[in-house]
Amino acid sequence: MLDLRAPANLVSRRAVLFWTTRAGLGWAVPLVAELLWLAVGDGGTPLAIALIVTLVLAVAHLLVMPQWRYRVHRWETTDQVVYTQSGWFNQERRIAPVSRIQTVDTERGPLERVFGLANLTVTTASARGPVHIHGLDLDTAQRLAADLATRTQATVGDAT
Numbered sequence: 001m002l003d004l005r006a007p008a009n010l011v012s013r014r015a016v017l018f019w020t021t022r023a024g025l026g027w028a029v030p031l032v033a034e035l036l037w038l039a040v041g042d043g044g045t046p047l048a049i050a051l052i053v054t055l056v057l058a059v060a061h062l063l064v065m066p067q068w069r070y071r072v073h074r075w076e077t078t079d080q081v082v083y084t085q086s087g088w089f090n091q092e093r094r095i096a097p098v099s100r101i102q103t104v105d106t107e108r109g110p111l112e113r114v115f116g117l118a119n120l121t122v123t124t125a126s127a128r129g130p131v132h133i134h135g136l137d138l139d140t141a142q143r144l145a146a147d148l149a150t151r152t153q154a155t156v157g158d159a160t
Contacts, residue, residue: 004093007076007083015073015135018115019066027058075133077148082122084131096131100124101152104145108138120144 034051041047065088074085082096103123112118118141120133136144 007074007085007093009075011070011073011075011133011135012117012137012140013070014115014117014137016066016070018111018117018135019069020062021115022111023062023065024058027054027061030054031058070135073133073135075136077144079151082131082148084133086132086134094128094131096122096124096126098148098151100126101148104148104152106141106145118142122148 031051031054034047034054038047038051069088072085072087072091076083077098080098082098082101083094085091085093101122101124103121105121105123107119107121108117116138118136118138120136120141122131122133124131133141133144
């Protein structure tokens, strides 16, 4: 039986830099647009204030969000379950029985590849949808996927 404590394992520490970089790229779009508008247009004081507000929000987001996510995002597996905790403002804990696992997938986008990270998706026979573990280092994700696939094959039943 799994108690209702936080899962034991943190994601990779490199996930912090990944989340910071990804968020920074997102903030670059409005900041560059506002800077260009300010440089070529006659936006004046309202646009300068908007640029400052955007910059302050971006810096606050880039400083707080990655660290916060790192402290919250956790995972753990046992012989019986896959247990995850994720979220930022809305935090969620999911427990998926190994006997209900249908597929185990790893995904890596271009930016994850740069940081040596991968995401694990465990699809179960649940209406709630798959269980995700984001920000794992590649070796851990591959090892975990293989381990879960092996345990799923050894479990009696059809995962439905």
